[in-house]
Amino acid sequence: MVYDLIVIGGGPAGYLAAERASGAGLNVLLIEKKFIGGVCLNEGCIPSKALLYSAKLYDGASHGAKYGITVDNIKLDHKFVVARKNKVVNTLVSGIKMKLKKNKVTVVMETATITGKTAEGFNVTAGGTVYIGSKLLIATGSVPVTPPIPGVKEGLASGFVLTNREILDLAEVPQNLCVIGGGVIGLEMASYFNTAGSKVTVVEMMDKIAGPTDREISEILMKNYEKKGITFNLQCKVTGVEAGNVMYEFEGKINKVPCDKVLLSIGRRAFTEGLGLESIGVETERGRIKTDDKGCTNISGVYATGDVNGYSMLAHTAYRETEVAINNILGKKDIMRYNAIPSVIYTNPEVAGIGETEETAKKKGMDFEVVKLSMMFSGRYVAENEGGDGIIKILINKKYKNVIGVHMIGNYSSEIIYGAGMMIETEMRIDDIKQLVFPHPSVCEVIREGIFEFD
Numbered sequence: 001m002v003y004d005l006i007v008i009g010g011g012p013a014g015y016l017a018a019e020r021a022s023g024a025g026l027n028v029l030l031i032e033k034k035f036i037g038g039v040c041l042n043e044g045c046i047p048s049k050a051l052l053y054s055a056k057l058y059d060g061a062s063h064g065a066k067y068g069i070t071v072d073n074i075k076l077d078h079k080f081v082v083a084r085k086n087k088v089v090n091t092l093v094s095g096i097k098m099k100l101k102k103n104k105v106t107v108v109m110e111t112a113t114i115t116g117k118t119a120e121g122f123n124v125t126a127g128g129t130v131y132i133g134s135k136l137l138i139a140t141g142s143v144p145v146t147p148p149i150p151g152v153k154e155g156l157a158s159g160f161v162l163t164n165r166e167i168l169d170l171a172e173v174p175q176n177l178c179v180i181g182g183g184v185i186g187l188e189m190a191s192y193f194n195t196a197g198s199k200v201t202v203v204e205m206m207d208k209i210a211g212p213t214d215r216e217i218s219e220i221l222m223k224n225y226e227k228k229g230i231t232f233n234l235q236c237k238v239t240g241v242e243a244g245n246v247m248y249e250f251e252g253k254i255n256k257v258p259c260d261k262v263l264l265s266i267g268r269r270a271f272t273e274g275l276g277l278e279s280i281g282v283e284t285e286r287g288r289i290k291t292d293d294k295g296c297t298n299i300s301g302v303y304a305t306g307d308v309n310g311y312s313m314l315a316h317t318a319y320r321e322t323e324v325a326i327n328n329i330l331g332k333k334d335i336m337r338y339n340a341i342p343s344v345i346y347t348n349p350e351v352a353g354i355g356e357t358e359e360t361a362k363k364k365g366m367d368f369e370v371v372k373l374s375m376m377f378s379g380r381y382v383a384e385n386e387g388g389d390g391i392i393k394i395l396i397n398k399k400y401k402n403v404i405g406v407h408m409i410g411n412y413s414s415e416i417i418y419g420a421g422m423m424i425e426t427e428m429r430i431d432d433i434k435q436l437v438f439p440h441p442s443v444c445e446v447i448r449e450g451i452f453e454f455d
């Protein structure tokens with residue numbers, strides 16, 4: 001038989017593609033080599049947030065005295081936390097499997113290889129069977145970057161060096177954890193293990209943590225975690241890993257971080273190895289599959305969405321890219337826009353941002369104004385954040401008076417940021433935003449406060 005659509009990869013991009021396409025009446029085959037839910041559900045977004053929630057509760061209990069709550073003998077039971085994380089993952093993965101079943105998606109748990117094209121369609125081989133699809137959607141995701149640093153390969157083999165995959169399942173909390181890379185994943189794991197009792201050292205090559213996050217907000221986040229006991233070594237280049245140590249270079253000198261475990265979190269790369277892209281001529285660029293704003297590759301009928309196209313490597317981007325691709329497959333007009341993709345760091349305090357930062361807006365030569373406010377302008381923030389140092393920054397295009405970026409640090413930011421996204425996406429002008437009613441008291445009121453600072 002010929003499937004209307006073959007989806008390769010069962011992560012957020014792949015399972016959503018299968019769900020949406022089958023929901024619209026297409027005959028869909030989904031091929032996944034490892035686990036339905038992909039990195040996001042099994043070893044990324046969801047498990048990390050389950051761990052971080054336990055850490056947040058522990059933090060709350062430890063510092064409860066500020067709010068009149070005292071608790072004795074507070075303990076973070078790491079084994080229990082990991083077991084609960086597994087339960088959360090299983091619940092969500094089961095939910096996805098049920099949806100796929102309900103939508104009558106055929107699921108094959110094998111490694112897929114594209115093996116050519118005939119008059120009938122694209123050939124995909126999995127588990128010794130050749131499947132044929134009129135259209136293909138590639139959603140094979142990404143894997144951690146492993147740099148050619150001496151000792152890293154051996155460390156990974158011995159279990160001294162971990163990626164996000166292994167660290168989420170560590171049986172014991174390491175006494176000393178060295179995190180290579182102060183980006184989002186590194187910081188979230190540093191945050192959990194710091195609370196769980198590890199002495200954490202972050203080694204970062206840049207002069208700031210948190211990647212492209214607004215510089216001032218990154219600095220506030222770093223100060224918060226320095227206070228909690230994390231050591232940050234910025235502008236430091238890791239030169240080697242040996243049992244019990246990470247070596248790094250700073251101002252020409254080699255230093256050592258003694259540690260029991262190392263988390264390698266210097267980034268992720270699109271995964272296309274062994275996929276057989278060459279058999280049908282799909283174009284790639286430094287490993288990622290090139291796509292247009294409809295998710296289409298250079299080969300008509302072949303789409304690639306999610307981490308594998310390398311645009312943004314976030315689950316919510318994968319979802320939207322997939323919806324765009326499926327809409328186009330179904331003949332509906334839709335295009336992908338990347339100007340309002342939220343980014344969140346689920347530390348405590350949380351960080352969230354969307355749209356232009358001051359740095360990117362300046363680089364693009366935009367004429368903009370910035371309002372910066374303390375989160376203390378929100379009554380709820382004051383009530384719930386004793387000694388909080390959160391801020392919000394709102395960027396407005398001077399000419400059109402519309403929001404082009406919002407960046408904040410403070411809890412609930414992750415839940416608020418989509419509102420800013422709607423303002424950016426719909427190009428709302430500040431006069432229109434001023435007419436919106438925000439719930440009171442809420443932390444999101446800082447956006448309203450900020451908007452009223454503009455004329």
Ligand SMILES: Cc1cc2nc3c(=O)[nH]c(=O)nc-3n(C[C@H](O)[C@H](O)[C@H](O)COP(=O)(O)OP(=O)(O)OC[C@H]3O[C@@H](n4cnc5c(N)ncnc54)[C@H](O)[C@@H]3O)c2cc1C
Nearest residue numbers: 009011012013033038039040044045112141306307314315
């Ligand atoms: C620790 C961590 C935390 C994260 N936290 C967040 C977060 O909070 N928010 C957020 O938005 N993003 C987060 N991410 C990123 C997010 O996980 C990814 O953006 C998302 O999983 C991408 O989805 P995807 O479907 O493109 O790829 P993936 O989830 O990587 O899924 C790809 C799937 O394809 C399968 N596959 C690959 N090759 C083949 C083949 N040849 N045949 C069959 N199957 C194949 C793989 O087994 C995998 O299941 C996090 C990532 C990590 C590592």
